[in-house]
Amino acid sequence: MDIVVIVLTVIALLFFFATTVGLLRFPDFYSRMHAAGKGDTLSSLVILLALVLYNFHEINLANLLVAMKILLIAVFIFMASPTATHAIIDAGYESGIKPWAKNPEEESP
């Protein structure tokens, strides 16, 4: 059980790392939000899953309730985080931020 928890946490941390790198290195607003939205959601889910498993050292009703609450948080993140990303990107699109193009003179469609 402990090994599974450790593996899940490490995976989540790797995703978080990738998210941060993407946020810092990507060239424009949209690709940055793409990295932040996807990486953040997935790594939060994985780390919450790790917490649920870590909670089950012994199985009883209290632990089950805590696990349910953590899973509810996971569901909430799964719904709210992509929506927030969508809202931010939408607002950026409407305020007229140009997507990045490799060749600035070339008109992107």
Added chain:
Amino acid sequence: MIWQLDLSILTLIVICAFATIMVKDLLSAAIIFGAYSFLMCLLWTEMGAVDVAFTEASVGAGVSTVLFFAAVHQTTRRVRTRKSGRMLAKVFALMAALLTGLVLIIAETDFPGFASPFTPASLHLSPYYITQSLHDTNVPNIVTSVLADYRGFDTMFETAVIFTAGLAVIAILRRYKRDDRCDLPEPYVISEGYPDTIIRFIARQLAPFIQLFALYVVAHGHHSPGGGFQGGVILGASFILLAISYDSRMIIGIMSERLNILLGNIGVLIYAGIGFLCLLLGANFLDYSVLSKVLPATDKIMARSHGMLGIEIGVAIAVMAIVISIYLNIISHGKYDKG
């Protein structure tokens, strides 16, 4: 307490605090201030003060950031750069700040050491609360019993302060006549925007669950962190979420201004009314144990618990109404706010 974690969080807090002051873009400043609040919340959780952390997360990081956004949306985003002010004034301000700091440092030496176990408060008061709270009031969460029972009078006036804040916002911002709204700067509108289906759908789906969670926070405050203030703020936040993703007119349709003010009044009235009920039954103000005479099937201890629940509900109603009415008053100048 892990001191490495403490140290890194504290460093980040100081950085955030400076960044909030230095940043010229007010919207960024509001976002950084939200991050500052979340870091404070982390720090408090780490120190074991979960109730305070909960309040900070819901009030400081959640609602006040939204209120800042609304205010920025209604006014202007940029800081007006002032040409270098008078030197004398700056020197005077620096002197005043240094002097106050010096006085505070001198006064600090008279205080007992931080969290010293030998102060009067730690010797008599805290052990009593910690050991007797469950026995006295049947409420496992000590914070709730201290807040709502042992110093209930204090909390009543905190609720009154929030109510007064709402009244002040209404008095300053609310304009009943249409003709005197002229010299405000036009709110910068990103775009009128088309109604976004995804955001609306998700907001509509989430709002009932947020409200359910808020009720849970209010009712379960006896056993876990939470209580009237946090629950009320979360309730208000669910309405604000709908107002942002839809239209503030829709929220005004549900919670009209009259209803809001009425609810704020009712909330404070419930709190004070329970206090007066105790007086009428022949005990001290807010001494809930006497409520066992009117509540069926309770002894004196459970009556204290139920009395706390009653005032928590009052607090929650008042806070919810005030939060919504502050938001609506700030935003009502705008036409359509986009998520």
